[in-house]
Amino acid sequence: EVQLLESGGDLVQTGGSLRLACVASGFSFNSYAMSWVRQAPGKGLEWVSATGSGGIDKHYADSVRGRFTISRDNSKNTLYLQMNSLRVEDTAVYYCAKAGKTVAHTRYFDAWGLGTLVTVSS
Amino acid sequence: DIQMTQSPSSVYASIGDRVTISCRASQGVSSSLAWYQQRPGKAPKLLIYGASSLQSGVPSRFSGSGSGTDFTLTLSSLQPEDFATYYCQQADSFPLTFGGGTKVEIK
Numbered sequence: 001e002v003q004l005l006e007s008g009g010d011l012v013q014t015g016g017s018l019r020l021a022c023v024a025s026g027f028s029f030n031s032y033a034m035s036w037v038r039q040a041p042g043k044g045l046e047w048v049s050a051t052g053s054g055g056i057d058k059h060y061a062d063s064v065r066g067r068f069t070i071s072r073d074n075s076k077n078t079l080y081l082q083m084n085s086l087r088v089e090d091t092a093v094y095y096c097a098k099a100g101k102t103v104a105h106t107r108y109f110d111a112w113g114l115g116t117l118v119t120v121s122s
Numbered sequence: 123d124i125q126m127t128q129s130p131s132s133v134y135a136s137i138g139d140r141v142t143i144s145c146r147a148s149q150g151v152s153s154s155l156a157w158y159q160q161r162p163g164k165a166p167k168l169l170i171y172g173a174s175s176l177q178s179g180v181p182s183r184f185s186g187s188g189s190g191t192d193f194t195l196t197l198s199s200l201q202p203e204d205f206a207t208y209y210c211q212q213a214d215s216f217p218l219t220f221g222g223g224t225k226v227e228i229k
Contacts, residue, residue: 108213111168
């Protein structure tokens, strides 16, 4: 069974930093691209960042580029999101999500974690 | 960036009704379109990928169609567990983008 478990969410002040982690199990983590998707309270889904299976290719939403960094450690089956210079508008539940296939350019998600809440206070 | 526009934003329906949700992309995305269901307090669940391919384990009352810029998710006979919010997502190019969501509510 595929499982994704996020951690690291917390209450932080504006300008602060957090590192989120997502531990994966039940599939060959090093074969799949992974993404972070967030959802502000009462709002819709917003894709944040993606990394290819090898961790070389990385993509970011304009809203986080230059502040957030995605990475992965395939030896630990773990995806990370380093979040710096946090803003109130970064407040959201952050989900990690697994690409649907190992085929390159598969950009939909067939498994999601339960999410971790990041709250940024001014 | 590709903008995804869903309509309606909410729909009221009864058990057994047929429900159709539309999603329009601001530019062509071929068949690179996915649909998700999200129940309150839960993570999204993949229903449809490639515009019309049913994800394993998803009931056959869900179906997707379309290509290019116009897509449709159809629920053929609404069941109690289908009351949720539905999102489309273009999977054609970065940045990936979602529609604003359609909430299916009980009439």
